[in-house]
Amino acid sequence: MAGACGSVKNVALVGQGGVGKTMLAEAMLHLSGRTTRLGGHAGTKPTLDYDSEEGARGFSISTTMAPVEWGGVRINVLDAPCYPDFVGDAYGALAAAETALFVVDAASGPGAITTRLWYAAEELSLARALFVNRLDRPDADWETALAAARERYGSRLVPVTLPMGSGSEFAGIIDVVHMRARHLEGGSPVEGDIPDEFVAAAVQARSQLVELVVECDDELMMKYLEGEEVTQAELEGLLSEAIRGRSFVPVFAGSCVREEGVISFMNAVAEWFPTMADFGRVPLVNGEELDISPDDDRPVAFVFKSLQDAQMGKLSFVKVLAGTLEPGLELTCARTRKGERLGHLNRMCGRESSELKSVAAGDICVVPKLDALTGDTLSVTGKVEAAAFRFPNSLYRVAVEPEKRGSEGKVFEFLERAAAADPTVSVTRDEDTGQTVICAIGEAQVSVLLDRLEAAVGAPAHTVALRIPYRETIRRTSSAQGRHKKQTGGAGQYGDCWLRLEPNPGGGYEFVDEVVGGHVPKNYIPAIDKGVQETMADGVLAGYPMIDVRVAVYDGSHHPVDSNEMAFKTAARIAFQKAAAGAEPVLLEPMAHLKIVVPDSYAGSIMGDVSASRGRVDGMVAAQGMAGLGMTEIEATVPYAEVTDYATRLRSLSRGTGEFELELGGYEQVPHDVQQKLAEQYQERRAAGNR
Numbered sequence: 001m002a003g004a005c006g007s008v009k010n011v012a013l014v015g016q017g018g019v020g021k022t023m024l025a026e027a028m029l030h031l032s033g034r035t036t037r038l039g040g041h042a043g044t045k046p047t048l049d050y051d052s053e054e055g056a057r058g059f060s061i062s063t064t065m066a067p068v069e070w071g072g073v074r075i076n077v078l079d080a081p082c083y084p085d086f087v088g089d090a091y092g093a094l095a096a097a098e099t100a101l102f103v104v105d106a107a108s109g110p111g112a113i114t115t116r117l118w119y120a121a122e123e124l125s126l127a128r129a130l131f132v133n134r135l136d137r138p139d140a141d142w143e144t145a146l147a148a149a150r151e152r153y154g155s156r157l158v159p160v161t162l163p164m165g166s167g168s169e170f171a172g173i174i175d176v177v178h179m180r181a182r183h184l185e186g187g188s189p190v191e192g193d194i195p196d197e198f199v200a201a202a203v204q205a206r207s208q209l210v211e212l213v214v215e216c217d218d219e220l221m222m223k224y225l226e227g228e229e230v231t232q233a234e235l236e237g238l239l240s241e242a243i244r245g246r247s248f249v250p251v252f253a254g255s256c257v258r259e260e261g262v263i264s265f266m267n268a269v270a271e272w273f274p275t276m277a278d279f280g281r282v283p284l285v286n287g288e289e290l291d292i293s294p295d296d297d298r299p300v301a302f303v304f305k306s307l308q309d310a311q312m313g314k315l316s317f318v319k320v321l322a323g324t325l326e327p328g329l330e331l332t333c334a335r336t337r338k339g340e341r342l343g344h345l346n347r348m349c350g351r352e353s354s355e356l357k358s359v360a361a362g363d364i365c366v367v368p369k370l371d372a373l374t375g376d377t378l379s380v381t382g383k384v385e386a387a388a389f390r391f392p393n394s395l396y397r398v399a400v401e402p403e404k405r406g407s408e409g410k411v412f413e414f415l416e417r418a419a420a421a422d423p424t425v426s427v428t429r430d431e432d433t434g435q436t437v438i439c440a441i442g443e444a445q446v447s448v449l450l451d452r453l454e455a456a457v458g459a460p461a462h463t464v465a466l467r468i469p470y471r472e473t474i475r476r477t478s479s480a481q482g483r484h485k486k487q488t489g490g491a492g493q494y495g496d497c498w499l500r501l502e503p504n505p506g507g508g509y510e511f512v513d514e515v516v517g518g519h520v521p522k523n524y525i526p527a528i529d530k531g532v533q534e535t536m537a538d539g540v541l542a543g544y545p546m547i548d549v550r551v552a553v554y555d556g557s558h559h560p561v562d563s564n565e566m567a568f569k570t571a572a573r574i575a576f577q578k579a580a581a582g583a584e585p586v587l588l589e590p591m592a593h594l595k596i597v598v599p600d601s602y603a604g605s606i607m608g609d610v611s612a613s614r615g616r617v618d619g620m621v622a623a624q625g626m627a628g629l630g631m632t633e634i635e636a637t638v639p640y641a642e643v644t645d646y647a648t649r650l651r652s653l654s655r656g657t658g659e660f661e662l663e664l665g666g667y668e669q670v671p672h673d674v675q676q677k678l679a680e681q682y683q684e685r686r687a688a689g690n691r
Contacts, residue, residue: 071270085442112656299323332382482575495567531572
């Protein structure tokens with residue numbers, strides 16, 4: 001049976017890749033009795049990282065679920081991938097959770113992805129907590145890791161458990177709330193008095209905790225400020241409200257491999273972490289609000305993740321916002337206004353699934369074979385639309401070509417299906433360059449996609465560089481005659497026209513008929529126009545289409561027998577090429593308008609890189625919506641050819657903390673050396689018989 005709002009807690013595990021998030025979830029499954037051994041450790045098969053690609057690459061690439069029963073509560077643990085290229089799944093997991101748990105390595109402290117997701121959790125107004133892991137490592141440093149986290153995320157981070165030693169001396173944790181020492185012996189918890197050497201640190205941590213928690217209650221705060229003791233019952237009674245209201249961020253200590261500190265963490269989740277019901281209402285797109293009630297007879301749910309499984313087909317991970325879902329229920333998608341009948345409702349633990357008879361508000365289930373996409377809201381009326389959650393920008397762009405001729409259709413169909421399941425991936429056909437282009441978060445994401453393409457449909461493909469849609473134009477007016485005369489023994493061909501080419505900045509292509517006196521009959525004018533357009537499509541300088549040219553045909557001659565449309569089209573091509581050669585043809589490149597958001601400390605490096613990329617900085621301001629977070633927004637205009645790899649470059653420049661938006665707009669003349677190089681390459685291709 002599904003639980004109601006008050007008995008289900010959804011927690012997203014996020015943080016830097018490789019810090020032990022999955023191992024924490026595996027420890028929770030083991031200690032709660034869901035699994036018989038600690039998965040993924042000492043040669044045991046992991047429950048959660050079951051995908052073969054995850055095993056081969058050594059990191060999670062998709063959010064998996066671990067439902068944990070503990071303390072009369074079901075904790076739906078969403079183990080989110082946080083490798084930079086797959087961090088999009090983490091955004092979906094955060095949208096489905098009430099609490100974001102950031103796992104931090106005790107040796108390296110919080111990383112760039114941790115910071116990025118901290119801002120995302122801030123935008124969603126989630127409760128937050130930290131788990132400092134791997135305190136048994138030789139280089140573990142609790143104090144340094146905690147100080148680094150406080151420096152980045154504020155002084156409201158307060159330990160609720162403390163480590164007893166670190167490295168080889170790590171002997172368990174201290175529960176600051178109950179002022180007890182705990183450790184495991186033979187897999188069973190043992191509790192006792194706090195050793196003398198840790199008493200002072202525990203007292204100090206408890207004082208910090210009390211000082212922040214009492215802010216939730218004006219009367220209790222006055223009592224505390226007047227020097228009165230806050231009782232144990234008063235402290236515990238306010239912890240839930242303090243975490244939900246973000247008065248403080250609880251910090252936990254432990255080692256997931258040794259399972260130390262995990263039981264105390266699960267106790268805290270069951271007792272103090274919020275449920276969906278604690279937040280009361282869910283924001284909607286139209287500004288209305290929706291009452292959350294397990295008894296509501298008008299169910300609402302939203303899809304926070306879609307997965308294309310090789311064995312089970314498409315799976316939709318759904319959070320119920322109101323009412324109760326049952327198999328056979330038909331709901332309407334707010335985006336498409338089409339009905340969706342719910343077949344089976346499943347609860348998944350890794351790859352294993354169990355069928356459910358119902359799923360109540362606040363809970364999560366997996367529904368197979370829905371047409372709904374990630375971010376869609378399902379309701380009885382189809383008019384309810386939950387506020388959309390933000391995904392990271394997918395601006396890593398690369399072209400894909402199949403290795404086998406004739407498999408283009410298979411490749412594009414598979415990529416389209418993958419893009420439908422993952423909002424961080426899109427596939428388009430670039431009409432300007434003729435390439436199939438994938439937009440994703442990063443290179444590894446595309447690599448996984450292509451590996452799955454080959455495995456699923458047997459159509460291998462590889463990436464190639466993006467072609468830049470350069471354009472050509474002219475800088476001055478020029479005229480020329482084009483005459484085509486051919487006699488073959490029978491009816492010949494004759495066409496003769498004079499063309500004048502003029503620059504037409506921003507005006508596109510214009511064709512004007514200025515012929516007087518019937519020198520060129522009216523019925524041949526369209527053929528001249530067509531000949532000009534065909535020549536412009538091929539360019540005259542480097543093989544790129546010409547733009548912003550005004551062409552006037554103003555004179556010519558014809559033959560009463562030998563003239564025809566083909567002859568005048570050929571004459572127009574000759575005239576245009578001759579006139580363009582004398583009109584100072586130049587090459588134009590597309591310009592990219594960038595909006596880059598980075599921590600203040602990286603702003604100088606970003607602006608230096610813009611200048612080195614032949615770009616210009618158009619403005620710099622404090623990033624909107626990130627007041628106090630030390631983020632700078634830089635606007636810049638850079639040649640597109642210089643930023644096709646900007647997703648990778650920005651990650652390096654900002655150590656993974658930067659984000660950007662890119663919009664193409666306008667053309668500017670390329671430098672002479674670039675033009676000369678592209679023209680030479682074009683001539684080499686023509687000489688080799690390739691256009």
